[in-house]
Amino acid sequence: MSKIETISAPQAVEDAPxxxxxxxxxxxxxxxxxxxxxxxxIFGRDVNPVFGSYPSAIAVAFWKLVVSGQLLAALTQSLxxxxxxxxxxxxxxxxxxxxxxxxxxxxxxxxxFITGAYAMPLVALVPLLVLWMGLGFAVKACVVxxxxxxxxxINTWLGVRAVPKTLIEVGKSFVASDFTIxxxxxxxxxxxxxxxxIKLAVGRGVVAMVIAEFFTAISGxxxxxxxxxxxxxxxxxxxxxxxxxxLATMLNAFVGWIERKVAPWxxxxxxxxxx
Amino acid sequence: MNEASTGQVSMxxxxxxxxxxxxxxxxxxxxxxxxxxxxxxAEIVTLIGPSGCGKTTALRILMGLETASRGRVSVGGKQxxxxxxxxxxxxxxxxxxxxxxxxxxxxxxxxxxxxxGAELRDTALRYLDLVGLKxxxxxxxxxxSGGMKQRVGIARALAIDPEVLLMDEPFGALDAQTRETLQGxxxxxxxxxxxxxxxxxxxxxEAVLLADRIIVMRAGSIQETFQVPLPRPRGNLxxxxxxxxxxxxxxxxxxxxHSAEAVH
Numbered sequence: 001m002s003k004i005e006t007i008s009a010p011q012a013v014e015d016a017p018x019x020x021x022x023x024x025x026x027x028x029x030x031x032x033x034x035x036x037x038x039x040x041x042i043f044g045r046d047v048n049p050v051f052g053s054y055p056s057a058i059a060v061a062f063w064k065l066v067v068s069g070q071l072l073a074a075l076t077q078s079l080x081x082x083x084x085x086x087x088x089x090x091x092x093x094x095x096x097x098x099x100x101x102x103x104x105x106x107x108x109x110x111x112x113f114i115t116g117a118y119a120m121p122l123v124a125l126v127p128l129l130v131l132w133m134g135l136g137f138a139v140k141a142c143v144v145x146x147x148x149x150x151x152x153x154i155n156t157w158l159g160v161r162a163v164p165k166t167l168i169e170v171g172k173s174f175v176a177s178d179f180t181i182x183x184x185x186x187x188x189x190x191x192x193x194x195x196x197x198i199k200l201a202v203g204r205g206v207v208a209m210v211i212a213e214f215f216t217a218i219s220g221x222x223x224x225x226x227x228x229x230x231x232x233x234x235x236x237x238x239x240x241x242x243x244x245x246x247l248a249t250m251l252n253a254f255v256g257w258i259e260r261k262v263a264p265w266x267x268x269x270x271x272x273x274x275x
Numbered sequence: 276m277n278e279a280s281t282g283q284v285s286m287x288x289x290x291x292x293x294x295x296x297x298x299x300x301x302x303x304x305x306x307x308x309x310x311x312x313x314x315x316x317a318e319i320v321t322l323i324g325p326s327g328c329g330k331t332t333a334l335r336i337l338m339g340l341e342t343a344s345r346g347r348v349s350v351g352g353k354q355x356x357x358x359x360x361x362x363x364x365x366x367x368x369x370x371x372x373x374x375x376x377x378x379x380x381x382x383x384x385x386x387x388x389x390x391x392g393a394e395l396r397d398t399a400l401r402y403l404d405l406v407g408l409k410x411x412x413x414x415x416x417x418x419x420s421g422g423m424k425q426r427v428g429i430a431r432a433l434a435i436d437p438e439v440l441l442m443d444e445p446f447g448a449l450d451a452q453t454r455e456t457l458q459g460x461x462x463x464x465x466x467x468x469x470x471x472x473x474x475x476x477x478x479x480x481e482a483v484l485l486a487d488r489i490i491v492m493r494a495g496s497i498q499e500t501f502q503v504p505l506p507r508p509r510g511n512l513x514x515x516x517x518x519x520x521x522x523x524x525x526x527x528x529x530x531x532x533h534s535a536e537a538v539h
Contacts (some may be wrong), residue, residue, distance in 0.1 A: 166370045171342055173364040174387035174435065175357075184383070188374045265415050266376050 022127025052233045057235040058242065065239055070224065077244065078209055078220035081137055087204045093149045093201075094194055097156025101190075102182060105158075114157070118150040122208070126215045135216040140209060147208030148201035155200070159193025160186055192266050195259040202251045206244055281351040281361070282316035282438040282471035284337065289346030291332055291495075303511045305379065306332040307389045308495040309346065314488075319465060319472040321482040323528070324492035332491075338364045338441050351438055360388055361392055361433030367440040369424040371416040377403060377427045378412040384435045402430040405464060407466075422453035426460075433464070446481065459485055459512050466508050479532065483525045485514050491531045499531045 015108040037055050044054025065071035100106045101113070126143060163186055171181035175230070213222020221240035228237035291307040307329045314320050322330040335341040336348055339358040348355040350362060359362075363384075366392060381399035391399065403409050406426040416424055425445055432440060446454040455515045465472055476482050482489050490502040503524050505515065515521050 153422075164370075166366060166368070167372065169364075170366070170370050170372065171387075172340060173338060173358050173362075174384040175359060176387050180387070185372065188372070192376075263374065264416060 016097045051234070053235040053238050061233075061235040062239045064244075065224070065236070071239065071243070074219065074221045074224050074240070077137075078140075078213065078222070081140035081212070081220070082144055082205060082209045084137075085141040085208070086148050086201065088141070089145050089149035089152055089201060089205070090198060093152030093197070094156050097153040097194075097197075098182060098186060098190070100153070101157040101160025102178075102186065110155060111157070114153050117146075118154055120146075123211055124147055126212060129213055135218055140212040140220070142267060143212040144205045144208045148205040151200040151204060152194070152197040155193045155197025156190060159190035162193070163189045177265065186262055188263075191259075191263045195255065195263070199252055199255050202255060203248055206248045206251075211245065281460065282469075282475065283352065284314040284350050284439055284471060285348070286310050286312050286333065286337070287347040287349075288334060288480075289333070289343045289348060291329075291336060291341065292344045297414060305495050307336070307343075310495075310497055312490060312497065312500070314471055315410075316438075316471055317469045319474065319485055320488045321474045321476055321486040322478070322483040322490050323476055323532070324478065324498070325532070326477065327494075328492040329442075330492050330493040334443050334473060334475050337439075338362055343489070360435050361438045363430050363435055363437035363440050365425070365432045365440065365445045367444045367526060368448060369421075369428035369445075370417075371419075371424055371427055371431075373416050376413050376415055377408060377419065377430075380416070380427055381431045381434050384431050388435050397433060399430075402434040402484050403427070405433065406430045406460065421449050422457060425449065425457065429461070429464075433468065437470070439473065440465075440484060442472065442474045444475050444477065446524050448479065449477075454478075454481070455512065460461075461485065462509055479525060479529055480516070483521060483528060484509070489528055491528060501528055501531070 041055045044052055045112060049053075049057070059176075062071070096110075100111055122143065126139075129139050129142055142213070167185055167189060168181055171185045174186065209220070210222040210225065213220040214226050221244060224240045225237050228234075228239075289307055289310045290305070293304045293306055295302045295304055309328070310333060312320075322333060324330050332341060333342065336343050337355065339355050339362070350359075353361075365444070366424065371377075372383065375383065378396065378399045381402055382395050385395055385398055400409060400412060403412050406429055408423060408426050408430065411419060411423060416427075419427065428445065446457055461472075462485065464470075472485075474482075474485055476485075483503060483505075486503050487507070489503060490497055491499045491501070501524065505518075505520055509515055
């Protein structure tokens with residue numbers, strides 16, 4: 001008996017929940033990013049500075065743009081257009097998707113335009129939009145809106161179609177109105193889809209913003225890119241490109257954070273914990 | 276409207292046909308064929324039969340989620356038009372709203388009924404207490420076991436204080452032990468609240484243990500009706516299973532179900 005106990009005692013300790021000694025995700029990400037920057041620095045120096053650039057040269061160009069105040073001014077101009085266009089696409093896209101998903105009539109009447117417009121080659125239409133709205137802020141916000149709104153509408157619409165019929169019957173069994181069912185049952189049940197659409201729209205919106213600025217070429221980060229490229233100043237051209245990539249990544253992380261705030265049950269339901 | 280009639284349910288010559296499109300061909304399915312039954316105030320009636328016999332359709336028509344193609348359906352003497360607060364439905368898989376806590380799920384129905392303020396949460400907690408879940412009030416559905424979820428489902432349906440509780444195979448997905456516990460609790464709650472209960476099940480033991488009357492259905496019609504001679508309150512359901520009366524009642528219903536199978 002005593003023999004068994006001496007064996008089982010240390011085993012019990014081993015069975016106790018262990019503290020996981022995993023490398024935190026942010027450490028892995030930081031190491032991977034550092035590695036890529038390092039490799040780029042080493043191999044990038046061998047390339048003719050017109051055809052390519054490398055991190056330290058870009059950092060110098062970045063500093064010059066910051067000191068001259070150009071970068072901040074351009075970033076503000078770009079972000080204003082982005083925030084307005086993107087904000088409108090969320091404000092209009094989510095309710096529109098909910099309505100199309102819930103109404104057979106609207107789905108048949110409007111759905112085809114939405115799916116068509118999603119695949120629309122917007123770049124081809126930018127010159128026309130410039131003719132309509134000039135070269136200023138309005139056209140940029142409009143292009144961002146047109147690129148961002150359709151993935152949001154389509155995702156929301158698909159999400160509504162995926163809501164289990166029985167959950168809607170819960171609302172009906174308590175004599176809830178169609179609007180109450182939409183707001184209290186369909187909308188929360190669709191949040192994961194809406195969030196996926198909103199995330200997709202971040203990337204598309206950033207691209208749209210730069211495209212619009214290429215055509216107008218007067219203001220914003222897109223203008224810095226195109227003017228630097230025309231002057232064969234490749235290091236300077238990379239500065240806004242990298243700023244935009246960082247920006248889009250941060251926006252995505254921000255949307256993910258909002259998702260965990262508004263839909264914590266979803267994180268619990270999906271298998272992977274975000275820690 | 277007099278007090279005694281509020282929990283009365285009647286189905287009068289009710290038929291229901293569905294149109295289905297199978298491989299491009301339109302098929303007409305007769306789910307119910309002139310079904311007649313009446314349920315008294317505070318009576319427990321179980322509907323039993325093989326799947327596809329129309330028992331769930333009958334319940335959904337009573338709830339107002341489906342409309343009868345023909346016939347009259349009334350609850351408390353009033354004809355049924357859509358859902359109403361005189362009926363509470365307990366779903367097969369609880370169907371709690373996953374983004375709400377247990378208490379909020381119970382509050383949902385109360386809010387729909389128009390209740391507001393402090394009364395709302397107090398009422399929800401009282402009904403959670405009734406099903407033994409006061410401590411789990413702030414848990415969300417993914418933090419509840421199957422039996423606990425169904426308890427919340429029952430509390431949600433009861434909280435709006437309906438005259439009739441309609442239950443659609445509510446314990447079908449639970450393990451045997453949890454199911455037996457919930458059967459006992461349901462009878463206790465019914466004894467206290469005096470609700471009329473119409474309970475759909477495919478489980479023979481459950482049908483006999485719970486019911487005052489059992490309606491055996493087959494192919495959309497009522498095949499046979501049995502009065503259960505067991506006393507009420509039923510007390511210890513485990514002990515009841517050992518009695519000769521239970522065995523006899525169970526055997527009668529089993530024979531009816533069995534003859535239905537033999538015909539097909």
